[in-house]
Amino acid sequence: MKLLFCIEADWEGSAKKQSSILPMLQCISGIYPSKIKYIFRTANTTAEFKYCLKKFKQISKTNDDFCGLFICGHGKPGVIHLGDDSLSIEQLAEISTEIGEKLYSGHLIHFDSCSIIKGTKSQIKKFIKLTGASCVTGFEDEVDFIESLALEMIFIDCLSDNNNASDAVEKFLKEHKSICNRTKFKVIDMSHSLPSP
Known part of the structure; x- marks a missing residue:
């Protein structure tokens, strides 16, 4: 993986609470400064989210490598959910194709959101077909914030060791079955080649 691009919505309604994936990104990048490169953006409206995707388009050109796009926020x-706005997987696909044909071609999309991929296999396969994503990962149920961050640190490390998204995900699933099962972490791709944890 050449780059991790993270778009995060507010996790808390209160301005005093500051839950964020950013400290985890800073930690893993600090441990592996030459290996883990990331861009972090926030989006709490659909307009802000579109702006972030335009930035992703600028940096996502691939040379035998892929980017990981992490979309973070509350979900169902x-x-x-992006602040007071919400986007369905279908709307996300529509916005993405407006910004660029096959915007995610060869890239991995990870939803850091509770339950977003639960019962949505057909919608996500359509999303993959429309956007060109290599695969989509996420959580099938409610997940503890700290547990999800622990899984994602290991996941990012695994992704950074590979220039093929599917190979990296397959390795991660094989080597980390326990935490994948515990957090209900799932992978959806078009080929059915990736094993279940």
Whole structure:
């Protein structure tokens, strides 16, 4: 993986609370400064999210490598929340194709959101077909914030060791079955070649 691009919505309604994936990104990048490169953006409206995707388009050109796009925020089956706005997987695909044809071609999309991929396999396969994503990962149920961050640190490390998204995910699933099962971490791709944890 050449780059991790993270778009995060607010996790808390209160301005005093500051839950974020950013400290985890800073930690893993600090441990492996030459290996883990990331860009972090926030988006709490659909307009802000579109702006972030335009930035992703600028840096996502591949040379035998892929980017990981992490979309972070509260979710429910088939929907991610961006502050007071919400986007369904279908709307996300529509926005993505407006910004660029096959915007995610060869890239990995990870939803850091509770339950977003629960019962949405057909919608996500359509999303993959429309956007060109290599695969989509996420959580099938409610997940503890700290547990999800622990999984994602290991996941990012695994992704950074590979220039093929599917190979990296397959290795991760094989080597980390226990935490994948515990957090209900799932992978959806078009080929059915990736094993279940």
